[in-house]
Amino acid sequence: MAKKKKEPAESWRIWVDTERRVVSFHEVPGGQLLEFYSRELFQSCIDRYTAQRYRYQ
Numbered sequence: 001m002a003k004k005k006k007e008p009a010e011s012w013r014i015w016v017d018t019e020r021r022v023v024s025f026h027e028v029p030g031g032q033l034l035e036f037y038s039r040e041l042f043q044s045c046i047d048r049y050t051a052q053r054y055r056y057q
Helices: 039-051
Strands: 012-017 022-024 032-036
Touching: 012 039, 032 039
Parallel strands: none
Antiparallel strands: 012 022, 012 032
């Protein structure tokens, strides 16, 4: 029986610049990459940055 290829895990990425208080959905200079493999954790993180009044780009 042939081995089934493992699908890569779905992930969500954001880059966070705490000095400028910006969350970006694409790579930005000076931004810290955060990568999530759970949609629930990703959404929770987005909610926290929204509560802290970060802006999104």
